[in-house]
Amino acid sequence: MEKNRSGRRKFISNTITTLAFLFLANTFLLKRLNSKTRPKIVIVGLGIGGATCLQYLNKISNFVDIIVIEKQNVYQTGPLSNLVIGNILQRKDICFKINKKKYKNVKFIFENVKRIDVENKSVVFSKNLKVKFDFLILSPGISYKNDILKGYNVSDKKNIPHCWDGESNITQFKKRLRDLENNSKIIITSPDYPYRCPPAPYERATLIANYQRKLNKKVKILILDSKNSFTKQENYFREWQINFRDEIEWIPRSKGGKVIFYDQKKNLVKNSDGQIFKGDFIHIIPEQKAASIFFDSELLNDGKDWCEINPISFEINRFKDIYAVGDSIDAWAMPKSAFSANSQAKILAINLINKILEKDYIDPVFLNTCYSFSKEDRAFSISAWYRLNMTKDKIISLGSSESNVYANDNDRKLEAQHAIGWYETMVNDLFM
Ligand SMILES: Cc1cc2nc3c(=O)[nH]c(=O)nc-3n(C[C@H](O)[C@H](O)[C@H](O)COP(=O)(O)OP(=O)(O)OC[C@H]3O[C@@H](n4cnc5c(N)ncnc54)[C@H](O)[C@@H]3O)c2cc1C
Incomplete structure (x- = not known):
């Protein structure tokens, strides 16, 4: 027991000596650096x-x-x-x-x-x-790829702002969301990997559904996904099932979720099978790069x-x-x-x-x-x-x-x- 205690004391004292030495050594090195x-x-x-x-x-x-x-x-x-x-x-x-x-x-x-x-x-x-x-x-x-989705230009101010960085106009995004009429259809396109914050498109869809409900508006949110699965998927499915069963629908790539064409004037997107989806609020989350x-x-x-x-x-x-x-x-x-x-x-x-x-x-x-x-x-x-x-x-x-x-x-x-x-x-x- 005493041996253990003295061993521990020795360890602590060695550690303090090492830390003091490192501190002095660093100060010495830094001063030398400063003098050069x-x-x-x-x-x-x-x-x-x-x-x-x-x-x-x-x-x-x-x-x-x-x-x-x-x-x-x-x-x-x-x-x-x-x-x-x-x-x-x-x-x-x-x-x-x-x-x-x-x-x-x-x-x-x-x-x-x-x-x-x-x-x-x-x-x-x-x-x-x-x-x-x-x-x-x-x-x-990050920055954004402009050549993936035909008809979509990241810097076009008439688009719903993507709000995937601090420069995008979040106030305008909210205003357009608030102005939606009852029974509106919202389309969110989710990009392919890799992109900033993998669960964020699904969190956004969920919190939009939550907000619209508070505004006493019924909406349908369609998530058109370039992927076949996503992070925390089971947890999201569970939350949607409990709280937003009627509002949110997720369409994976294998079922036509990959969007390849966007027409801003006609408010529609087209998937890789040529299927058309019309929406009142089309929120494109662009593909990304450094x-x-x-x-x-x-x-x-x-x-x-x-x-x-x-x-x-x-x-x-x-x-x-x-x-x-x-x-x-x-x-x-x-x-x-x-x-x-x-x-x-x-x-x-x-x-x-x-x-x-x-x-x-x-x-x-x-x-x-x-x-x-x-x-x-x-x-x-x-x-x-x-x-x-x-x-x-x-x-x-x-x-x-x-x-x-x-x-x-x-x-x-x-x-x-x-x-x-x-x-x-x-x-x-x-x-x-
Ligand atoms: C909707 C959403 C939700 C998110 N939620 C989460 C979350 O819950 N948890 C989490 O961990 N992460 C989350 N993220 C991800 C997180 O925001 C990023 O991963 C993080 O900000 C990355 O840090 P960064 O330093 O690489 O880039 P940033 O934080 O974007 O910083 C880059 C900075 O560089 C500046 N800059 C760029 N180019 C230049 C230039 N040429 N000259 C001068 N300055 C320049 C920009 O102005 C900016 O201030 C979320 C992202 C989004 C879009």
Whole structure:
């Protein structure tokens, strides 16, 4: 017993000595770094991935120069945006301005980045101004494919806004939804993988049904899907069966769900079998690819839609000192979500600090939890864990756990509270 205690004391004292040594070593290394040239780290995109990198890199901001570039003054989150569409939250509840007071040594530039000049290690703005970098982190999110659905142009303002990023007009989306007459038909097209937030099209359909019911309107929502199955499908089916049996119908690809043609004037879509679906509100969720900056800067391999990275450092393959994180990367088994971007960005920042300090990289482990709401007080989730494969060149799943399909009302309510708790913690950490 005494031997055990003294062993534990020795372990604790060794641990404290190691931590103190690491702290002194880091301080020493950082000071040495400071006395040489200060590395300049530029972050493009202050969404979830970029803000997480900033939060971690800020810890060494006395010793490095950090510049953050973001094109929007106010960031609107993807998470909980379906609750705004479903009139459960207000738009202001999901909009944030970065708290600059928290980042005293950081320089913020609110401008659109046009491209990256790889050769000269600089970021080029629309006005052809440039900012140099030693290390560049890109977390600019997604852009959209314009060549998949004939007749559909992503930037056509007459379309129902897709609301798949913070720039799309969510207020207009809601207005058009509110203006719908009784017995209207809503068509939602769900894209093929990979796309941002896999369960979000189904959450959106559910919360629209919930909202229309509160407005005392009967609607029929048809989800035309480019896929034959989707994440948390059984949980969604259960929620639809309990609450929205008459409102929501899901048509998989195998039964004609793949839409290939859109006619805005005639309010119709056509599927791959030539079948026509008419609707009063046609909501196209476009197929997606990495943000345009990757294409404009030629940072992608030929024919690729997503950025290929080293999963330990997040450095882009073939491009030294340029890193990418979040929705714009091909993260193998990891879905494109705020939770994933947050988890990945922590590793990127920690391993970039390790690189700057000439220390070993840590071997990453990642986590993703995705919550979905079906009403204000009902939610369910899926969680998954990830690590690298044996050859350390791929992120693989270690398994997942999903909410019980037959969860009772109380469990659904608890999950709704967890979802809000997760969101508040994340946005408080990153933006406030
Ligand atoms: C409807 C919906 C619901 C969602 N729900 C959830 C959820 O419940 N849970 C979850 O985990 N995830 C959810 N997501 C996904 C989540 O929003 C994204 O996965 C996450 O935001 C990805 O982070 P990111 O940093 O890659 O991109 P973003 O957060 O989109 O940030 C990119 C930033 O880069 C900026 N930018 C882009 N290009 C430039 C440029 N050229 N110059 C300067 N700045 C630029 C943009 O303005 C933006 O601020 C949802 C998404 C949607 C659409």
